[in-house]
Amino acid sequence: MSKKSLISKVLVLCMLLSAFMPLTVAGAEEEYAPWEGKDYTAKQEISWAVYMDDQYDDINQDDFAKMWNDRFNVQWDLIGMTSDQWAQLIRIWVNSQDLPDVAQWDYIHADAASYVEQGLVRKLPDDWKTRWPNLAKTYENTVIGPKLDELFGGTYFLPRAVFANNKPTDPLVSHQSIFMRKDWLEAAGVEVKPYYTIPELLDVARTIKEKDPGNVGNKLVPIGNTVDSLAWVFVYPSSTYSKNGFEYFKDGNGVYQWGPAQPDTLQGLKYYEQAYREGLLHSEFFNYTGSEWQENFYIAGISAMCQGPGMAQVGLRFANNIDANLGVKAEDWLQLSFCVGDDGKYHQPEELNYWATLIFSPNMEEEKLVRVLDVLDYACTEQGQYEIRMGIKDVDWQLDENGELVNLMPEGETAVEKYYCIRPFYHNMIIASDDFGLINPTYPKIFRDMSYNMYQEKIKLTDEKSLGRTDWDAYFYDSDAKRRAVFNLPEEYAQLVVAEGDMETKWNAWVSEKMQYVQPVLDELNALSK
Secondary structure, three states, X not given: OOHHHHHHHHHHHHHHHHOOOOOOOOOOOOOOOOOOOOOOOOOEEEEEEEEOOOOOOOOOOOHHHXXXXXXXXXXXXXXXXXXXXXXXXXXXXXXXXXXXXXEEEOOOHHHHHHHHHHOOOOOOOOOHHHHOHHHHXXXXXXXXXXXXXXXXXXXXXXXXXXXXXXXOOOOOOOOEEEEEEHHHHHHOOOOOOOEEEHHHHHHHHHHHHHHOOOOOHHHOEEEOOOHHHHHHHHHOOOOOOOOOOOOEEEOOOOOEEEHHHOHHHHHHHHHHHHHHHOOOEOOOHHHOOOOHHHHHHHOOOOEEEEEEEOOHHHHHHHHHHHHHHHOOOHHHHEEEEEEEOOOOOOOEEOOOXXXXXXXXXXXXXXXXXXXXXXXXHHHOOHHHHHHHHHOOEOOOEEEOOOOOEEEOOOOOOOHHHHOOOOOOOHHHOOEOHHHHHOOOOOOOHHHHHHHHHHHHHHHHOOXXXXXXXXXXXXXXXXXXXXXXXXXXXXXXXXXXXHOOOOHHHHHHHHHHHHHHHHHHHHHHHHHHXX
């Protein structure tokens, strides 16, 4: 081969490699790109089951999908799972050894241990953290990932990080908040605040009901929420350990207790019942379906407040709906608040930095697994996140001379709306949308500030008692007794509220009934901790 020919070939190779060079922002750490120079000649068709309430066709067809598919030479076969079938579908697929190549899974530790023991899910290569370092960095940030490694002797599950690069507080607090009609509150002479005690919130609702500042009439719903969301308004702000998955905790003497049986949970239920009896809730809140309870807020305009995730993208969605349906601009109506306990503290167990996990079929070919891990690693880089959140470089966004993101899309338009494939698939592929939402310039500043300030207000109102740190022994504990002690607490709370009789009497009877299942778990946990 001539020297000239060799140089030409090297130049061509360099040009090809440069197409896959990762973006770096001024001041950011240089990212290693394990996909650089790889041979993607062989196309991989990969099945991937994702959680979504609607079915999406042609997930490979829009310009964004084609950009990613061409980069890695993949074709996705997307399988949708709705909320009511999610857990059962995964269980059926795994046990019948018919799991799609990749699947999102709402992690259940008892099932996970069984799947690992039986070899029903694939273990990642022992050196995967070295081979895919960007993915490994995200994995470490979930905290739960390395703990699962310790338990199982390797990586079988990839938790999907809620926050990767823009974590707002440490420890994390929940984004669950209350969107309120500030214009109604002001018209009714109510003080607009970032947080309220529950009695204060009840007073706000009473005043709204009395004065009807929105002229809604007999359709008015002061607090327009459903079963799951009402627990966030009344019960969880009162009791740190009243939430599914975090109800077992050690008291000051190091003895395990059950949160729903504590007096602070009873107090929250009393407030909840009070709101129901006074007609401050929808009379049939327990029959709300789908997003009907939110639509009553931002489409029908008949409720004064609506619990929801206090994230920029949610605020923008609410605001766009209220503007389109009710003709009210965000700056006039938007107030994001939350409830605190009677002690003035914000109560909750710390929010874990993951939502669901990825699992892999043991029957998946090695070439497919490597291709998927390449894609996931790219999705964890700054370039990957810019694309997933902002769209196509130089079409939808660019970096200025200081390395700052510049949005090129029309005001109010986002990549999720422009590209069909992003919401059901790429949006939460491995890093949740919460992370980038705090800095995403396609979300107007009013909503980014709203979200960031909410996190900061909450963390300021916590202490060691009100913000419970994760007891990993209890969180991961599994036994026959614990599997029997499974309750849908928001539904159980709602049933107590709508039942006739005195709340304390009802609650005592309910606790007595549940303790026949709970006490064996407490006994086992206490025995382990000795």
